[in-house]
Amino acid sequence: MSVKPLVAGNWKMNGLKASVAEFEAIAAGYDAALKAKAELAICPPFTLVAAFAQKGLLPVGGQDCHAKVSGAHTGDTSAEMLKDAGATYVIVGHSERRTDHAETDAIVKAKTEAAWRAGLIAIVCVGETHAERTGGKTLDVVGTQVAGSLPDGTTAANTVIAYEPVWAIGTGLTPTAADVKEVHNFIRKELVKRFGADANGIRILYGGSVKPSNAAELMAVEDVNGALVGGASLKAADFLGIAAAYK
Numbered sequence: 001m002s003v004k005p006l007v008a009g010n011w012k013m014n015g016l017k018a019s020v021a022e023f024e025a026i027a028a029g030y031d032a033a034l035k036a037k038a039e040l041a042i043c044p045p046f047t048l049v050a051a052f053a054q055k056g057l058l059p060v061g062g063q064d065c066h067a068k069v070s071g072a073h074t075g076d077t078s079a080e081m082l083k084d085a086g087a088t089y090v091i092v093g094h095s096e097r098r099t100d101h102a103e104t105d106a107i108v109k110a111k112t113e114a115a116w117r118a119g120l121i122a123i124v125c126v127g128e129t130h131a132e133r134t135g136g137k138t139l140d141v142v143g144t145q146v147a148g149s150l151p152d153g154t155t156a157a158n159t160v161i162a163y164e165p166v167w168a169i170g171t172g173l174t175p176t177a178a179d180v181k182e183v184h185n186f187i188r189k190e191l192v193k194r195f196g197a198d199a200n201g202i203r204i205l206y207g208g209s210v211k212p213s214n215a216a217e218l219m220a221v222e223d224v225n226g227a228l229v230g231g232a233s234l235k236a237a238d239f240l241g242i243a244a245a246y247k
């Protein structure tokens with residue numbers, strides 16, 4: 001099944017009002033040639049979601065959401081609020097949320113359901129730590145996260161998976177193409193086993209130190225259907241360079 005790649009930028013806790021210029025530069029550089037190669041999306045901090053979405057230039061996403069619609073949850077943002085602000089996507093279960101906010105697979109699953117309830121596409125993140133990789137536990141860990149974080153009813157239309165080895169995030173380190181292939185093939189098999197043939201169309205992004213110089217090799221790997229990009233998504237030239245790496 002041919003799947004149109006998605007290159008999504010996760011700006012994390014970066015960006016002020018002035019950053020709209022960088023967002024506009026990304027959109028301006030997304031020409032017909034790049035459009036033929038990949039879809040783009042930007043997930044800025046909550047404070048910029050509405051401002052970016054109002055530009056109507058590219059799909060925008062949040063970086064997290066609460067599982068509930070509304071209520072006494074100081075500092076949290078619901079999926080409905082993101083949808084109201086103009087978002088298309090929301091990242092859930094990023095390793096920085098799993099670590100900094102003790103998010104379990106059950107919490108990530110509830111957030112994924114919240115995303116669907118609001119009409120958002122969930123970008124569900126999974127990935128092993130360095131100790132888990134060196135301990136030979138990568139597939140066990142990723143398999144458990146995939147099973148526990150995805151609700152019944154996961155489809156290519158409502159969910160994107162992002163495989164992000166924790167040790168590759170922001171470090172400049174990346175797994176070998178063979179290691180990426182092993183994990184992505186494994187995730188694909190798990191998805192098809194549970195959700196049926198439609199799961200061949202679920203996009204599985206790779207994330208972790210993706211940049212223009214390594215994108216061609218990583219994006220060519222079987223079952224890699226795009227990238228979730230952190231640092232290199234903050235500069236239009238780098239982000240567009242990753243999309244341009246597609247043949």
Ligand SMILES: O=C[C@H](O)COP(=O)(O)O
Nearest residue numbers: 010169170208209230231
């Ligand atoms: O969500 C994005 C990932 O955490 C990757 O971040 P990075 O590209 O800065 O390594």
